[in-house]
Amino acid sequence: MPLVLVSVLATALVPGAARPAATGTPLTGTVGAGDSFTISLKDANGVKVSDIDPGDYTITIHDLSSFHNFHLFGPGGVDMATDVDLTGDATWNLTLVDGLYKFQCDAHPLQMKGSFFVGPPPPPSSKLKGKVGPGKTISLKTAGGASVKSLTAGTYSVSVQDVTTKDNFHLSGPGVAKKTSVKGKSKPIWKLTFKVGTYTYRSDAHKSLKRKFSVTAAP
Numbered sequence: 001m002p003l004v005l006v007s008v009l010a011t012a013l014v015p016g017a018a019r020p021a022a023t024g025t026p027l028t029g030t031v032g033a034g035d036s037f038t039i040s041l042k043d044a045n046g047v048k049v050s051d052i053d054p055g056d057y058t059i060t061i062h063d064l065s066s067f068h069n070f071h072l073f074g075p076g077g078v079d080m081a082t083d084v085d086l087t088g089d090a091t092w093n094l095t096l097v098d099g100l101y102k103f104q105c106d107a108h109p110l111q112m113k114g115s116f117f118v119g120p121p122p123p124p125s126s127k128l129k130g131k132v133g134p135g136k137t138i139s140l141k142t143a144g145g146a147s148v149k150s151l152t153a154g155t156y157s158v159s160v161q162d163v164t165t166k167d168n169f170h171l172s173g174p175g176v177a178k179k180t181s182v183k184g185k186s187k188p189i190w191k192l193t194f195k196v197g198t199y200t201y202r203s204d205a206h207k208s209l210k211r212k213f214s215v216t217a218a219p
Contacts, residue, residue, distance in 0.1 A: 023056075023058045023093060024055060024056030024057040024058050024093060024094075024095075025043075025044075025052075025055065025056065025057050025058070026043075026044050026057070026058050026059075026060065027041060027042065027043055027044075027049060027057055027058070027059045027060070028041070028042050028043075028044075028059070028060050028061075028062070029041045029042075029059060029060070029061040029062070029070050029072070029103065030042075030061075030062045030064065030070075031061070031062070031063055031064065031065065031068050031069065031070040031082075031105060031112070032063065032064045032065025032067070032068035032105070033064045033065075034064070035064075035065045035067070035068075036065075037068075037105075037108060037111050037112055038112070039068070039070065039103065039104070039105055039112040039113070039114060040114065041059075041072075041103055041114060041116065048114075049116045050116050050117070051116060051117040051118070051119075051120075052096070052116065052117075052118055053118070053119070054096055054097050054098055054118050054119050055095070055096065056093070056094070056095050056096075057093075057094050057095075057096055058091060058092070058093050059072070059080075059091070059092045059093075059094060060089065060090075060091050061082055061089060061090040061091070061092070062089055063082040063083075063086070063087050063088055063089070063090065064087060065087060066084075066085055066086065066087050067084060067085075067107060068084065068105045068107060068108065068112065069081055069082045069083060069084040069105055069106055069107065070082050070090075070103060070105070071103060071104050071105070071106050072092070072101065072102075072103045073101070073102060073103075074096075074099055074100060074101030074102060074118075075096075075097050075098065075099030075100075075101070075118075076095065076096065076097040076099075078094060078096065078101065080092050080094070081106065084105075084106060084107050096118045097118060097119075098118055098119030098120075099117070099118055099119065100115060100116075100117055100118075100155075100191055101115060101116055101117075101118060102114070102115045103115070126154060126155065126156045126157065127142075127143045127156065127157045127158075127159070128140060128141065128142060128143070128148060128156050128157070128158045128159070129141050129142075129143070129158075129159055129160075129161070130158055130159070130160040130161070130169050130171065130201060131160070131161045131162075131163070131169070132160075132161075132162050132163070132164060132167050132168060132169040132180070132203060132209070133162065133163040133164025133166070133167060134163055134164055135164075136167070136206060136208065136209060137209075138167070138169065138201065138202070138203055138209040138210075138211065139211075140158075140171075140201050140211065140213070148213045149213055149214075150213055150214045150215070150216060151194055151213065151214075151215050151216075152215070152216060152217075152218050153194055153195055153196050153215050153216065153217055153218055154193070154194065154218060155191065155192070155193045155194075156191075156192055156193075156194060157189060157190070157191055157192075158171070158178075158189070158190045158191075158192055159187070159188075159189045159190075160180060160186070160187065160188050160189070160190065161187055162180040162181075162184070162185055162186045162187070162188075163185055164185065165182075165183050165184065165185060166182070166205060166206075167182060167203035167204075167205045167206060167209060168180045168181055168182040168203055168204055168205065169201060169203070170200075170201065170202050170203065170204050171190075171192075171199065171200070171201045172199065172200055172201075173194070173195075173197055173198060173199030173200060173215070174194075174195040174196070174197040174199075174215075175193060175194075175195050176192050176193075176194065176199065178190050178192065179204070182203075182204055182205050194215045195215060196215055196216060196217050197214075197215055198212055198213075198214055198215075199212065199213055199214075199215060200212050201213075
């Protein structure tokens with residue numbers, strides 16, 4: 001008979017912490033149906049969650065596999081997980097605040113993962129493209145292809161193409177420190193919040209590959 005998972009409820013009513021007794025808007029998470037490599041989070045209508053309002057939520061987790069788990073984490077101190085080795089149901093009463101939340105199977109984080117925004121998601125135009133290589137080239141452009149000289153403070157999705165094993169893409173500035181590997185190739189996507197100030201993107205291997213842009217306050 002499967003063991004039933006019990007979520008640990010914190011006594012302090014702080015944002016993101018599990019809360020005893022209280023209930024909120026229902027959501028349902030499911031992982032590993034039939035031992036498959038599937039994970040999902042849906043609302044009361046069975047629609048996959050992509051963006052929701054901040055507030056109190058009651059999240060029911062159906063963990064159906066003894067080699068998968070459901071791990072939810074994000075802003076406000078949210079960090080809740082079922083056990084990889086057990087099956088059963090868990091109920092988490094959480095307060096979700098503005099920001100990006102992620103969920104995954106800790107045993108298979110690259111294959112089984114998802115995310116959703118609480119509060120307004122970044123607008124579609126807030127997408128940037130970084131690239132280093134081939135050769136001694138480095139760039140950061142908007143979705144329309146223009147070189148980034150200045151941005152408005154806010155959250156952006158930065159997709160990077162590191163296509164060389166001789167340089168890397170290193171982006172840094174107030175609150176941001178992200179980089180790829182000099183000796184490897186990769187295509188990461190970073191969700192970053194840019195604050196007012198000056199940012200730099202460069203290669204750590206060649207000082208000549210260095211550019212800057214400014215971030216100004218939103219109007």
